[in-house]
Amino acid sequence: MIPVPQTAMVLAAGLGQRMRPLSLEKPKPLLEVDGRTMLDLVLDRLAEAGVKKAVVNTHYKAWMIESHLQLRRDVKITFSREEELLDTGGGVKKALPHLGKLPIFVVNSDLPWQNGATPALARLAAAFDEKKMDALLLLAKRENPRTRGFTNAEGDFFMEDGGRLRRLGTNTPRPYVFISAQIVKPEIFARVPEKVFSTNQVWDEAERNGRLYGLAHDGACYHVGTPADLVESNRLLREGGGW
Structure with missing residues (x-):
């Protein structure tokens, strides 16, 4: 268990190619779910958890994201603009001077989630063990009806009883994403x-070092990858109040 990290990295530099034509006019993180941009939904979750500083990487239509976030005051925003796309890991590496030495949240800006009984970010902090973990990932069961919008039929990970993750050595579909x-x-x-x-x-x-762990999410989530996903996620929220 660690205190809730005070710093987060928010990944918002992608091209949003699967979201075209909507992403031709604005970057994918600025598309709206339930009347809020996906980027704001993620920052809302971070602020609720007690995060004080968020580093947001930008690339595609960077000025639109940077302008949109100028008025936020609940979290201090620092931008890390990428002149060339550095991918998810390279984006975090470039931003390291702003992130400090302590464990941080790293959050995608295009996959909003709904909390279960306890906020997911608080659950991650409570479960993180610095002595045995380098990374603790929030995961969901692929077959869970509250896990929507995922097209990866193979899944991402197997999770052992103690939470350790693995993904190699078998052809069986991995149950967690x-x-x-x-x-x-x-x-x-x-x-x-x-x-x-x-x-x-x-x-x-x-994973090779035995230091990759996961935590099963107890709420709903929706991977909003395409225009159809955006329509469906908004329909579900409008009609049922949740995913």
Whole structure:
């Protein structure tokens, strides 16, 4: 268990290609779910958890995201603009001077979630064990009816009884998918020599070292990847109050 991290990295630099044509006019994080942009929904969750500083990386239509966030006061926003796309891991590595040495949240900006009985970010902090973990990922069961919008039929991870994650060594579909939020030690990104790399690269290293863990989400989530997903997520919220 650790105190809730005071700093978060919010990934918002992607091109949103699967969201075209909607993303031709504005970056995907600024599209709205339930009357709020997906980026604001994520920042709302961070602020509710007690996060004080969020580093937001930008690239595609960066000025629109930066302008949109100028009025937020509940979280101090720092921008990390990427002149070239650095992928998810490279984006975090570039922002390391702003992130400090303590464990941080890293959160995607296009996968809003609904909390269960206890807020998901608080649950992550309560479960994070610095002595044995480099990364703790928020996961959901693929077959859960409250896990929507995921097209990866193979899933992402197997989770052992103690929460340790693995994904190699079997052809069986993996039952868990990553759903946007994680607590990580910033140092694991600093160890990667490449400039452009995926977060999967640091997860792979943590898995090899037995230091990659997961926590099952107890609420709903919706991977809003396409225009159809956006319509459906809003319909479900409008008609039923949740996913």
